[in-house]
Amino acid sequence: MTTEKIKFGTDGWRAIIAQDFTVYNVGRVSKALADWLLKAGDKPSVVVGHDFRFGGELFTETVAKVLCANGVKVLLAKGYISTPMISLGVLKLKAQQGVVITASHNPPSYNGYKLKGPHGGPTSPKDIAAVEALIPEEVDLPSQSLSYWEEQDLLEYVNLEDMYVDYIKEKFDFNVLAHSPFKIAYDAMYGGGQNVIRRLLPGAVLLHCENNPGFNGQAPEPLDKNLQELSRTIATTPEIKIGLATDGDADRIGLYDEDGNFVDAHHIILLLINYLHKYKGMTGKVVIAFSVTDRVKKLCEYYGLTVEVTAIGFKYISEIMVHDDVLVGGEESGGIAVKGHIPERDGIYDGLALYEYMTTSGKTLKQLCEEVYAIVGRFYYDRNDLQIDNDKKNAIIKKATEGGYTSFGKYTFNRTENIDGIKYHFDNGGWAMLRASGTEPLLRVYAEGNSKEETADMLSEIKKTIL
Numbered sequence: 150m151t152t153e154k155i156k157f158g159t160d161g162w163r164a165i166i167a168q169d170f171t172v173y174n175v176g177r178v179s180k181a182l183a184d185w186l187l188k189a190g191d192k193p194s195v196v197v198g199h200d201f202r203f204g205g206e207l208f209t210e211t212v213a214k215v216l217c218a219n220g221v222k223v224l225l226a227k228g229y230i231s232t233p234m235i236s237l238g239v240l241k242l243k244a245q246q247g248v249v250i251t252a253s254h255n256p257p258s259y260n261g262y263k264l265k266g267p268h269g270g271p272t273s274p275k276d277i278a279a280v281e282a283l284i285p286e287e288v289d290l291p292s293q294s295l296s297y298w299e300e301q302d303l304l305e306y307v308n309l310e311d312m313y314v315d316y317i318k319e320k321f322d323f324n325v326l327a328h329s330p331f332k333i334a335y336d337a338m339y340g341g342g343q344n345v346i347r348r349l350l351p352g353a354v355l356l357h358c359e360n361n362p363g364f365n366g367q368a369p370e371p372l373d374k375n376l377q378e379l380s381r382t383i384a385t386t387p388e389i390k391i392g393l394a395t396d397g398d399a400d401r402i403g404l405y406d407e408d409g410n411f412v413d414a415h416h417i418i419l420l421l422i423n424y425l426h427k428y429k430g431m432t433g434k435v436v437i438a439f440s441v442t443d444r445v446k447k448l449c450e451y452y453g454l455t456v457e458v459t460a461i462g463f464k465y466i467s468e469i470m471v472h473d474d475v476l477v478g479g480e481e482s483g484g485i486a487v488k489g490h491i492p493e494r495d496g497i498y499d500g501l502a503l504y505e506y507m508t509t510s511g512k513t514l515k516q517l518c519e520e521v522y523a524i525v526g527r528f529y530y531d532r533n534d535l536q537i538d539n540d541k542k543n544a545i546i547k548k549a550t551e552g553g554y555t556s557f558g559k560y561t562f563n564r565t566e567n568i569d570g571i572k573y574h575f576d577n578g579g580w581a582m583l584r585a586s587g588t589e590p591l592l593r594v595y596a597e598g599n600s601k602e603e604t605a606d607m608l609s610e611i612k613k614t615i616l
Contacts, residue, residue, distance in 0.1 A: 152287070157277050157280075159462035160271070160463060161249075162178065162262045163261035163262075166204055166259065166260050170204075170261070172208065176290045177285055179216055180284075180285055182280055183215065183219035185280045185283055187219065190245070192222065194221070194222040194244040195244055196226070196235055196242060196244045196248070197209055197223050197226065197235075197247070198225070198234065198249060198250070199226075199229065199230070199249070200230065200341040200398045201361070201397070202252060203257065203260065204260055204362075205250050208260060209225070213225055213298070217304055218293070224242055224305055224306075226306075226308075226310075227308050228310065230249075231398055231497070232249050232400040233313065233498065235309065236269045236270055236271075236491055237313055237491055239269060242307065247264070248262065248264060249265065250262060253396060253397055253400070253401070255589065269492060270467035270470065323349060326508060331390035332352070332353075333389070333393060334353065334354040334356065334391070334405075335350070335392075336357055336394040336395075337355070338397060339359065340364075340395055340397040341399045342399030342496065343359070354386070356378060356379055357378075370401070371403025371483055373411035376392075379405060380405055383405050383407070390407040390513055390514075391504060392406075399496050401482060402496035403496075404514070406518070407514065408515070413530050414479065414482065414483040415481065415530050417485060417499065418435075419444060419445060419525065423520060423521055424506040425487060425488060432474070432476060433454070433474040434454065434456065434476065435457070436466045436469050436475055436478040436479075437466075438459055439458055439461055439570060440480065442580075443580065444526070447524070451524050451525075458568065463480055463494050467492045470486060475488060475492075483496065529601045529603070531601075531605065533612065534586075534593055537591075537592055545583065545615050546570075549583050549615075550571060556614075557610045557614045558611075558614065562575045562576065563575075570582050570583055570593075577603070579596065581594065594608060
């Protein structure tokens with residue numbers, strides 16, 4: 150039998166359901182995980198769960214059966230979960246690893262396999278590579294039922310949602326939040342965060358908080374273009390002053406201000422730094438992915454905080470958080486972790502921190518953004534995801550890497566960086582970046598200018614130049 154080589158990308162292995170993401174291939178990855186764990190020590194345990202995505206229960210059962218058949222204890226989540234629930238569960242239950250069956254923000258045709266480490270965050274790149282190297286070409290799929298493995302004391306059911314909700318209640322004063330002058334709306338995007346917000350904030354206006362494995366035909370990625378119903382709901386309901394959204398597995402955040410305007414992840418990172426340091430007196434270094442705005446460096450310089458830049462992929466940020474004192478770690482895509490929580494991105498936790506910020510300061514998101522602008526200046530960011538085939542995508546990246554672009558229309562640049570993708574620093578004070586997606590036939594084009602119109606024009610000129 151000839152089988153495809155399985156590769157983990159920036160955040161797990163993802164593939165199209167029934168094409169490459171099959172029961173058999175999930176079994177292959179699970180066998181590799183079992184072999185790696187058993188090499189490392191005796192009687193390992195793994196927390197396993199899935200979100201609302203199609204086939205989650207079937208694939209999770211496959212993971213559980215293969216691990217159990219190889220002598221690895223499985224702590225299996227009841228019902229649907231979010232990725233942060235698994236990460237917290239691994240830490241609290243002292244397990245060696247966690248497995249989340251999710252394709253996060255990818256389109257509905259995808260599913261995926263994420264690994265979580267004993268520290269309560271993404272498994273380290275080194276350990277992921279070690280598991281990947283052990284993936285066999287063939288695997289025997291066990292026929293025994295889950296109840297059989299439960300009888301053998303190799304499978305135990307755990308309620309991660311209750312564990313997570315109890316934990317969050319310890320971190321925030323919900324008596325204060327329940328009486329906030331700012332009403333909140335929440336869009337779960339049919340994802341794993343829906344039950345948590347329903348339980349924690351019963352007064353919230355809820356959107357797309359039901360089971361829909363097809364995500365109503367769109368990728369559950371918390372981008373402005375995917376959240377227009379939330380935007381309209383806020384704009385037409387005066388009492389709603391903040392809109393929170395999370396992606397398919399609830400580790401990414403989307404945010405809207407009181408006018409229904411999208412607040413991107415760059416602004417969210419800046420707001421969280423300002424809140425935790427200026428308002429709460431917390432310190433620590435700030436760790437950002439290469440695609441995050443340089444305004445973070447400006448804010449941190451103002452406050453005397455150290456900044457570290459990583460390659461794209463939250464696993465790199467999490468690895469630093471395990472060893473260093475980190476105040477905020479974040480990505481452009483909305484994956485952000487903060488001090489006082491696990492070293493994991495968590496859209497719900499971040500959203501609650503910002504809701505607390507508004508409630509305790511008595512200021513709206515627009516007013517809080519103005520505080521940040523007073524230090525770093527006003528800016529506008531946007532991103533285009535160009536659907537192009539892999540050959541064209543790779544040719545553009547090759548040309549960019551070799552210095553083949555000298556300007557983009559009227560926009561000239563004075564320097565470039567290529568930590569992970571190619572970043573152009575423009576003479577107008579903005580920047581742009583080209584980066585190939587690690588999981589889809591996409592070329593991502595990032596741009597930041599001084600206004601919405603300028604940023605749109607920058608993206609247009611870049612597209613004309615490269616295509």
